[in-house]
Amino acid sequence: MYLASDNTGPAHPQVMEHVLAANEGYAMPYGADPIMERVRDRVRDVFEAPDAAVYLVATGTAANALALACYGQPWQTVFCSPVAHIHEDECNAPEFYSAGSKLTLVPGSDRMTPDALRSSIETEESRGVHGPQRGPVSITQVTERGGVYTLDEISALTDIAKHYGLPVHLDGARFANAMVALECSAAEMTWKRGVDVVSFGGTKNGCMGVEAVVFFDPDKAWEFELRRKRGAHLFSKHRFLSAQMEGYLKNDIWLDMARQSNARAAQLSAGLVEKGAHLLHAPDANMIFASFPRRIHQRLHDAGAKYYIWSGNLEGDDPDALLAARLVCDWSLSEEHIAEFLSHF
Amino acid sequence: MYLASDNTGPAHPQVMEHVLAANEGYAMPYGADPIMERVRDRVRDVFEAPDAAVYLVATGTAANALALACYGQPWQTVFCSPVAHIHEDECNAPEFYSAGSKLTLVPGSDRMTPDALRSSIETEESRGVHGPQRGPVSITQVTERGGVYTLDEISALTDIAKHYGLPVHLDGARFANAMVALECSAAEMTWKRGVDVVSFGGTKNGCMGVEAVVFFDPDKAWEFELRRKRGAHLFSKHRFLSAQMEGYLKNDIWLDMARQSNARAAQLSAGLVEKGAHLLHAPDANMIFASFPRRIHQRLHDAGAKYYIWSGNLEGDDPDALLAARLVCDWSLSEEHIAEFLSHF
Amino acid sequence: MYLASDNTGPAHPQVMEHVLAANEGYAMPYGADPIMERVRDRVRDVFEAPDAAVYLVATGTAANALALACYGQPWQTVFCSPVAHIHEDECNAPEFYSAGSKLTLVPGSDRMTPDALRSSIETEESRGVHGPQRGPVSITQVTERGGVYTLDEISALTDIAKHYGLPVHLDGARFANAMVALECSAAEMTWKRGVDVVSFGGTKNGCMGVEAVVFFDPDKAWEFELRRKRGAHLFSKHRFLSAQMEGYLKNDIWLDMARQSNARAAQLSAGLVEKGAHLLHAPDANMIFASFPRRIHQRLHDAGAKYYIWSGNLEGDDPDALLAARLVCDWSLSEEHIAEFLSHF
Amino acid sequence: MYLASDNTGPAHPQVMEHVLAANEGYAMPYGADPIMERVRDRVRDVFEAPDAAVYLVATGTAANALALACYGQPWQTVFCSPVAHIHEDECNAPEFYSAGSKLTLVPGSDRMTPDALRSSIETEESRGVHGPQRGPVSITQVTERGGVYTLDEISALTDIAKHYGLPVHLDGARFANAMVALECSAAEMTWKRGVDVVSFGGTKNGCMGVEAVVFFDPDKAWEFELRRKRGAHLFSKHRFLSAQMEGYLKNDIWLDMARQSNARAAQLSAGLVEKGAHLLHAPDANMIFASFPRRIHQRLHDAGAKYYIWSGNLEGDDPDALLAARLVCDWSLSEEHIAEFLSHF
Incomplete structure (x- = not known):
């Protein structure tokens, strides 16, 4: 009766088998392992995004903070729910990785409403150079209170973001749970609905510790690589991240x-x-x-x-x-x- | 004939066995797993340091950057070799984690000499508030060119650091290789010779990805925990780090x-x-x-x-x-x- | 009929006279000018604080951001009003100078109530290492809506801060206006009521551009000096800051x-x-x-x-x-x- | 017999007259004062650069650190002389404003030679994502040892920078002294020779405290404005900076x-x-x-x-x-x- 979190249970046997198999012999380090090549292709397939830039890190906080830092500036503010993981549970990691952005807490609960989001965006940057500038919108799917935004709800939020020229991040620590709840595809829940970058979680759903960051705009690729290394999140024996993700995605487990x-x-x-x-x-x-x-x-x-x-x-x-x-x-x-x-x- | 690096080979079977075993059942997340308790005790035994604060992260760069950040200030400079990993191979991670410290490259090669170190320390901070202030000394053991400092050489460097009131970090990505080369104990190579904090490497020596940070002064413990979380290096399924380290240290493999x-x-x-x-x-x-x-x-x-x-x-x-x-x-x-x-x- | 701001009007003639007089001859740079010695004494007198550390900068934002950075940590959050200048009008300067602190907006308007402050403090740090840690409380006096906290209201806020071991900053961009409104002394409005550090404004009240930062605990002095220099706020021809402040305080103008x-x-x-x-x-x-x-x-x-x-x-x-x-x-x-x-x- | 520095002497009477005159009446704050409009035009004339973005700050360190931050990234390194002011005399301000860039000290003395610069650039970034990436080149004119680069020497350095696609900053704390030594125009010493951004000093040469930052590429304008405000370097009573610069440039004093x-x-x-x-x-x-x-x-x-x-x-x-x-x-x-x-x- 262990219901404390989805990070207290075991990894799936298939994930562990892939990790064990990856331990055979030698592999180039730092993401140049052949498993990562296959994983990159597989994630692109999953998202129907053949040009996406795909990277792996070991923690959800790293995925979120690095993704947001690629899309924001230190003088901006990120729009999110007051109970978003990036606000409540990351000990200022987004502020650290962005070199001092704010987070604007869109009033309400775990689900941002379009009106509240619009109003928050309108309020910020009304003071010219004095206030924080508008930055990325971050949506959590599944929300921190167990809710799932419908596809139309996602569109409603990303439409507003796009109206103001703001990029959209989706914190998908429980991406798979939302997807099966909505019975939609990964593409439908993301880029087809206006999402620019996804933290695609594996850890909470049967892995040891692996998250993919998926950029639908590959222009962010090199910046991400530098931020990841500088953040100390580039694994030398990267194959053990790749193997988890490969095992995770195989046969749609x-x-x-x-x-x-x-x-x-x-x-x-x-x-x-x-x-x-x-x-x-x-x-x-x-x-x-x-x-x-x-x-x-x-x-x-x-x-x-x-x-x-x-x-x-x-x-x-x-x-x-x-x-x-x-x-x-x-x-x-x-x-x-x-x-x-x-x-x- | 794979001689590219010690990060291209496999993990040791005993490490993998511990990882597999750790996957049984449930465990509290974020370092509260029972394996970590045992690992903490074991590392303290290895270092003959019953009060040491012991933490695990997944990369050597994280271990180094977090350890140095706990001992330095943004307006200081870290003294290290011009070919130190923290300078050449971490894409400014020490600068990132310290919020903008400098690294002063002590002239010479991979081994700092006492004279060169003293001279570098003397030079910095001669300009009052204008120049960078003196910060930690970082020693790499094994050096980046394959050398091993003798115990007396370590003492000579730490004596100088202590003379100026500076803390000493030891980058031990290849700690075990140095220790067996010197036929000394872990304590003899560190705190008995004036080292304050160690990056105790596992990854390059038969693990998948785990490094311990060992503070001989436990006063730094809470700051490290906050910096680790904020740096996105606290694993939710932490047991998989603990298990690697437990397998690594068992029976002195x-x-x-x-x-x-x-x-x-x-x-x-x-x-x-x-x-x-x-x-x-x-x-x-x-x-x-x-x-x-x-x-x-x-x-x-x-x-x-x-x-x-x-x-x-x-x-x-x-x-x-x-x-x-x-x-x-x-x-x-x-x-x-x-x-x-x-x-x- | 210029009522746009108190930064659109002229400086007081006496301030300008002091600036002109300071231009005679030579003076040591970087705060070592003799005028600064007199100013330091004078400010200590004004605050009845003979041990206070006193520094000058040219902008209110610099005073606030540097003072807060000396009292906070990057993984902490600063408690302030939702309309505080440090939140709304400093383009993330507090986040920049603190290397990524949060600001927790205490619900309400320009005046924090004790209950709202206590509740905000209680809420933060209830999540251990995951959430931001509690940091300084920042009070704006005169508030951004023209209100003045009574001395008892200040005590009520600082008592709560002290209860949780938190330092208190007072943003006194309009310090003098509040003081004359309360008909109290500078000491009564600050350290006698539990304030640890003050941004003591001159710019809005008849100077060209000068603010004092007054630390009642001189232990912060050296850190402030380093932060000020690193923030590029140490004037070489510092006498022109000193002279403004000397003219400002003379004869209680x-x-x-x-x-x-x-x-x-x-x-x-x-x-x-x-x-x-x-x-x-x-x-x-x-x-x-x-x-x-x-x-x-x-x-x-x-x-x-x-x-x-x-x-x-x-x-x-x-x-x-x-x-x-x-x-x-x-x-x-x-x-x-x-x-x-x-x-x- | 005051020869300690060019920051120990008085400001020029004409500068002071302009400051006094600026104190008449009311003016819009934060750089919207009418004097600034004239100053902007005048600086553009001086540099024969009608599109240049021109800003004022009060310290040379602010000018340098803000200019470099606009042209670099935190994972890059700035190339400069080992005795450059930005390295020796700014207490890590460039590292602070850039969120953790390195400075690569080009071997030699106060004057970078083309060969040494090329060699330093070649060395950095040879390690892919692991090492720091190449960033701006910063030239000090007059150098910290009193030397003046000839125009051809400047071209030789900027040619190398351009070859590697790197922007060039000129620290002109003593810009005027170099210009009259070379008997050239401001344009000839800067953009005509490949310089992208200039710290145009006034403080050391007869002002109280004012430096212009001149971007020949106005695309950096808005970023600079945000960085300046966030760095707490935007003066509310900005007219007193404008007035100094106006007095400084008038009649070519x-x-x-x-x-x-x-x-x-x-x-x-x-x-x-x-x-x-x-x-x-x-x-x-x-x-x-x-x-x-x-x-x-x-x-x-x-x-x-x-x-x-x-x-x-x-x-x-x-x-x-x-x-x-x-x-x-x-x-x-x-x-x-x-x-x-x-x-x-």
């Missing part, structure tokens, strides 16, 4: 895993509702925020369930007090795991 | 591998001298710089040998022209590989 | 000028209210935000009055539409100027 | 002053040679490095002469020991001052 984790989340949220829990956000993918009485949390806790208490405190006098939980399903959970979790309600 | 690669380099350099090649630097560890006629390079090349031509051009009219090669032995080379290489002379 | 501009603002706001205008904020010092009908704006505009339309558009169909104006009184305005302005209503 | 200071230096160096002193560098402009016996230094010192002892120590046993002096003539020195100085030999 990346989509199978995402379907699996989304299905577990659906099973879980249905069960929670049935048991009387309250869902704080619509669970579109593999992440659920639900509130239920303290005594059930305590029961789960005693039974060894692992997850974050989102609000409230496990200890307390009132057993009926409602505490919220964040519950994240990764690919490795089974129906039985979920059923066992629900059995404690 | 790290030292066995270093002995192995040093022995191969000794075999190779002896053979090269016997064949009439000229050694450009004394090969103290696992790296050799040798010059020999173009026709032999061409023969090796045709036979599939991989290594960097250090100076000169493989193509050319004069078959007797002397070209230099950099030849690096990693743990996986056998006596037979070396013999085969030499057979082409 | 700085307080006379502030009293003068506050009195003009009081005259103006009383007149505006009498004429039926609506004040958007309580005008505590020398800055007024008032709304009145477009036709009056047009009349003023035609008469050559200079000020910023704060909201709305001078051109428009409805002559009765209410547009807001920002009206700033500097020391050089006379009663007649104000009367003339009001005569157009 | 800037050239008269430079001629005056060069003539005094010629008088002084001739006198020194006659008295048996040894000149360390050819004194092409207004700066002299000369060695002569300690007893003369002591005599001068007792007589109140001010200058920097460049090497050696005023105190010492041997009265005949040779100590070097740096002697800088500013515009305000008279023939009598020099004669008095020489009278102590």
Whole structure:
């Protein structure tokens, strides 16, 4: 009953097999390994983007911060949700990599609305040289509260960005989960809807630690390479990143895993509702925020369930007090795991 | 005959076994995995430093740049060799992580001499607030030309640094190779000789990608954690870094591998001298710089040998022209590989 | 009728006399001029702070950004009002000088309330190494909307900061205006109420371009000197900064000028209210935000009055539409100027 | 007998008159003052560059660091002399403003030779993504040792830069002194010889504190404006910078002053040679490095002469020991001052 995060579970066996296989013999370092050539082609296929520049790094924060730095300037501001990972969970990495950009928190929650985005963009740069200048728009898909933007919602945001000449970044730490939720293609969720650069996550969905950065405009390629090296994110034994990504994409297990984790989340949220829990956000993918009485949390806790208490405190006098939980399903959970979790309600 | 670098060979099977084993089940992310607890203790044992702060990152450049940033200020200058990795091969990562420090290149070659170091330190900061201020001294052990500082040579440098109140960093990308060359302990090569912080390399010596940063003064611990996260170098599935390091240190295979690669380099350099090649630097560890006629390079090349031509051009009219090669032995080379290489002379 | 800003008017004759006098003969550069020695003593007297470290720079943005950088870290966040000058009007200078800090905008308007500040501080750093760490609190006095915090209000904010161990910066671009409004001493408005460092403005109140940075804890002195030089804000012919500040403080003309501009603002706001205008904020010092009908704006505009339309558009169909104006009184305005302005209503 | 620097003397009366005149009445802030419009035109005339972008800042370090930042990238290296002001005397300001560029010190002294420059450029960037990338070339004219590059020497350097596609910056803190030494036009010394951006100094040559940055390619204009504001170098009461520059350029007093200071230096160096002193560098402009016996230094010192002892120590046993002096003539020195100085030999 491990529901703390999708980074607490194991990597998929196929990923590990590729890593092991990559360890045979010798390979050129720093991204010149032959596996990377195949991965580049494969990612281009996945995105139907034959000219895309494709790079690998080991952490999602590196993918986001490097991608944004290629599209912004230090005197600009990045538009994002107030709960975006780039704002809340990266210890100022975007500010570091951009040499001091701001992040403008578009009022609202995890989902930016077109109106709020437009209004934020309008407000910034109304002060000429005095205020921060408008920079990239960053969309998180799946959002930090488990929501998935529809394709039209993405278009609505990128249309606004384009209107102001701003580039669009998509933080896809849970890209696959969103894609299977929308039943769309990778291209449909990105460049066909106006996205310029994607952090294409692997780590949370069955890899050890690998993320692709995909630039649909290859003009950014060389700058990215220099920023990656300067950021100390270019692996010498790069083949171990390539191998993970190759194993991840082979036979579409990346989509199978995402379907699996989304299905577990659906099973879980249905069960929670049935048991009387309250869902704080619509669970579109593999992440659920639900509130239920303290005594059930305590029961789960005693039974060894692992997850974050989102609000409230496990200890307390009132057993009926409602505490919220964040519950994240990764690919490795089974129906039985979920059923066992629900059995404690 | 792969002698291009110690980052082109495979990881040691024991390292891979630990990685595979780590993939079983669940583990807390971001360094809170139980393997890391064991690794921390093990590294402290290795260094006889029970209070040391120990962290893992995936690249040597990250280890160096983060360690130096914790010990320097943006208005300072780092003293290092003109061929130090931090100067030549990190695309300004130390400058990036330190927010704009300088590097003062102590005149000479790969080995800083005490006189040259003292003179460089004296020169800087003679201009009050106008010039850069004196910052950390960074020593590379094994040097970038394959040399190993003796323990007394290290002391001579750290004594000067201490005289001026400057901290000392040791770039130990090939730490194990130096240690077995000196037949000393890790403590003797570091804090007992005045080193404050070490980049303790694993990647080049049989790991996939892991380096420890070891602070003998634990006061720097929290700052390092923040800098690592902000630099996007904190792994969510951190157990895969921990596992590599655990496998690396278990049963001292790290030292066995270093002995192995040093022995191969000794075999190779002896053979090269016997064949009439000229050694450009004394090969103290696992790296050799040798010059020999173009026709032999061409023969090796045709036979599939991989290594960097250090100076000169493989193509050319004069078959007797002397070209230099950099030849690096990693743990996986056998006596037979070396013999085969030499057979082409 | 120049009410656009307190940076559009002339410097006070006494300031200019000091500048002219300073031009006689020779003086050591870079802050070693004898005038600076006197200024340092004088500022210490003004603040009743005999150990304070006192420095001069030429712009308010430099004073703010350098002061904050001495008290923060790149992985921290600065707490300030959403309309603070450091956020809205410095083109990311605080982020630049701090190497990438965030600014946390404490919800509300120009005045931070204790509750909002406490809540913002509580929220940040609740995510361990993942989120930004808590950094300095920056208070603007006079606020950007013309308000003046009472001494107790300042204490309430600094008490919270101290509770969390956070340093407090006061952006005193209009320090004198606030001081005369409160009828208190410089010490009472700063260190006696828990402020650690002050940007003590001269430019807006009758100087050409000079601001003092006053650290009540002199431990920050050397770091400030290095940051100032590295930021290119150390003047070689520093005596021209010193002379301005000496002229500014002599015979307390700085307080006379502030009293003068506050009195003009009081005259103006009383007149505006009498004429039926609506004040958007309580005008505590020398800055007024008032709304009145477009036709009056047009009349003023035609008469050559200079000020910023704060909201709305001078051109428009409805002559009765209410547009807001920002009206700033500097020391050089006379009663007649104000009367003339009001005569157009 | 004040020969310490050209920043210890007074500003020219005409400059001060313009500053005083600028204080009349009101002016728009932040560079929108009408004087700046005239200054822009005047500087364009001086440089015969009708499209040039022209900006003012208050310090030479700001001019240099901002200009270089507009032409470089953080992963690049700037090529300059080992004694360049940007390296030795700006406390890492170029590294700060460029977000972490390196400076490659072209071997030699104050004058870069074409061969040394070419060789340095060739060496950098030979390591692909690993080493720093090639960035701007920065030439100091007058050099830090008082030398003046001939126009052909400038062309030889800029030709090399252009060959590698690198932009060229000219640090003209003593621009006027070089120009009158060469008897050439401002255009001939800059864009006609391949220079892209100039720090056009006023401070050392009779102003209080003002430098122009002149971009011959106006495409950099907006970036400069943002960098200047973000660096806190945009003056609100900008008219006081404009007025200095207007006074400085009017009736070519800037050239008269430079001629005056060069003539005094010629008088002084001739006198020194006659008295048996040894000149360390050819004194092409207004700066002299000369060695002569300690007893003369002591005599001068007792007589109140001010200058920097460049090497050696005023105190010492041997009265005949040779100590070097740096002697800088500013515009305000008279023939009598020099004669008095020489009278102590």
